[in-house]
Amino acid sequence: MTKRVVMVAAVARNRVIGNGPDIPWRIPGEQAEFKRLTTGHVLVMGRATYESIGRPLPGRTTIVLTRDPSWSPSRLAGSHLRTGADGVLVAHSLTDALAQAALLPGDVIVAGGAQVYAEAIGLASEQVISEVPLEPEGDAFYPEIDPAVWEEVGREPFDGYERVTWLRRERLAG
Template sequence: MEPHIEIVVAVSQNGVIGREGDMPWRLSTDLKRFKALTIGKPVVMGRKTFESIGKALPNRLNIVITRDTDWQVDGVMRVGSIGAALDLALAHLESAEPDPDDPDAPMPDEICVIGGGQIYAQAIDMAHTLYVTHVLAEIDGDTYFPEIDKDVWQEVSHENVPKGEKDSVETRFAIYERKSETQL
């Protein structure tokens, strides 16, 4: 099985994805999109991202990358590198059983990389798809997403999302696909 690696990220106009170990905005609409994109799939993240979430995400295999070999949290798999994380996620996908309530449902083959900055930088060259919530504001922060290289990535769809009641700013949901070798 060849897994499909997806990056799921919210990023400001100036590239910020975090500030002081947390997200520097409140975006209920983005959190709903995040849940819909990641549910039932392995999620790969760094330790700081996990700590900002505060708990294992339900209905997903949670894989945390950290060099701290003593780090343990119930319901979370710890690995030491992005390669080990992707290998573990792939093994999980290959051993998955069909849903007994819906045996005809397609088996997931996607692995979601969900942060933070160092993990995104390591995973972007391996990713097939970027699910980006463009935060339509310049935000102060200390953690950044790598620049989306237009020579490598092609935007295949987008949706402008007005600021909802529980959102601090407007957003634009975009999907980028890696260009094929013939497009480069």
């Protein structure tokens, strides 16, 4: 059985998703919505994204993508990050991460950063985007959503952002 691969992101009008280790906005309720969407699933994220969060997120297994063969979540002990890496696995490629996720319950939720989103967009079947009506400075960008490949199937207003759901067109046809 093939798992659903869903990309979840908060994206500004200028496609900014981050600035260094920070998200350049604070929108009350948006992170709670991220938690609701992702709990019970497998999060796939890059090392820098994981380190910016600083800990495993409860109720989710996290697979951290890194090119560093010696990196492990336990090596974060003693740093500014919280210790404890229960529910955190390491992968050295997106293919490896997806193979690990196939053995775990829940959908695969791609949760950043920019390089991981860019690599995963060709494999994803769905995108859930929190559209943030700002144009902040940033150094990490979400990939373009090609309307020839993706169809908007839902838009829901929230306080300070809109959540937009996109499905891959070939999935809609099947």
